[in-house]
Amino acid sequence: MSGTSLKQEIVRKCAELDIPLVGCTPVERWDQPLFEPWVPEEFRPRAIYPEAKSAIVIGMPVSLPVVDTAPSIWYYELYRTVNALLDQNAYRIASFLTGQGFPSVAVPRDGYGSIAILREKPVAFFSHRHAAYLAGLGTFGINNTLLTPAYGPRVRFATIFTAADLPPDPVISEPLCIRCMRCVDSCPVHAIGREDYPAGLTDKKACATRSEALSKRFISPCGICIKVCPVGDDRAVYLREDKGMYDEGDDRFAPYTHAAKHVRAYGSR
Template sequence: MNDDLKAAVIEQCRKMEIPLVRVANTERWENPPFLPWMPEDFYPQSIFPGARSVIVIGLPIHLPVIETAPSIYYHELYRTVNTLLDQYTYRLASFLNDRGHPSVFVPRDGYGSIEVLLKNPVAFFSHRHAAFLAGLGTFGVNNTILTPEYGPRVRFASVITTAEIPADPLFPEDLCTRCMLCVHSCPVGALDELDYPDGLTDSAACAANSARLGRRHTSPCGICIRVCPVGEDRRHYARSAAAEDPRHLRAREHVQKYGGL
């Protein structure tokens, strides 16, 4: 195991101001922590033969911005974070390649557009599962990864590498409170508390709603992660999921009136 290389990767992330970074070894995909699990074709070692480790980074979605969702404000933040994720993982892969470890970045989405998802609602790699296996958090009822720092208000991307980097432990506790706010707040009923934990998000309904919002330039929806009470970011911004400050509601109403259709 290469502890020095891991320290160097973490230092690179620090220089790029990446707040979340963890590592999973590829063997974890072969020993599913829960069922149902993904087909082997979606394993990192199937996508990049010779892979030994997956480095997962996370960037936060600022809570006051997503509180306005769906809106042009969240839409623009989402695009900005996506661009940064692609740039940072490309740079990390290049950093490893320069040190003799064949590596590739995986784009943050891995699908062409929302219209594509309507016909085939699966990306070629799951950063959510990679984040789970790297110990960044646990799955919530809304089928997103909840982190202690930001709840589900995080976007992830990954680097697949042949380097054998020491893996981080899985997150030791379940962060989901089962409050069901995400279920009850979903505007298209894409979540079902009766199916949890074996059920999945109704991807078709979610994608159709995103396509509708996309035509208004206010996608993605973001409501299920907006209402989640988990995350230290709520303490940082003094935001309560239980009782919304009227000033925040006023801000949301203002932002939603402009910039979109």
């Protein structure tokens, strides 16, 4: 099968699995740094899976109205559901490609044993954010997440390394982040810097420490920096375009405040 028909088959399979975002990138893109500091060599696909020729990145959204209650048991549950689907779907795509004669492996959506481990060393062996960026799915925001046109940062990723040569998707060059600083100002532990990358990089330890505390209450991850982001067509889809809904004291948004308060009152600490 040619690379083009194989890619069409992957895109068709993703549609069948309800995966709305899919992008492909040759692994050579990791060797041409697009900003500094760039992904260290040992974190690149070929260093992890030497047979890799392309990386396929899939993205599945977390629903905005659920994220709007975060931190909450509702987002906690959704996060787990989307994580399970991502891992299963990435596995299925890798198995399909291997069966077609192109050895492939799926990288887990996270890749860490516990938040306590992240507090010591807050890094995984592979970064899906960079993979998604190189596969043309979005651009980095000031909150260090990857913003996508359809869902802003409210999307999670998994990556498949494959020995297949697949036609690449173009990297998005125009930044999607509008630098409104809502994420910076809303972070409860002031973990997000106001300055450009790398100076403004997230304080991973502060973020992970908060996440650890929230997980004991069954309301992790925090999610506030992705909830308040105004980027993403999902805001229009869910009729939640007015960013004033995150400002305190505006009565127009009382139903949302009450909904979040109610959800937070049950099933978690």
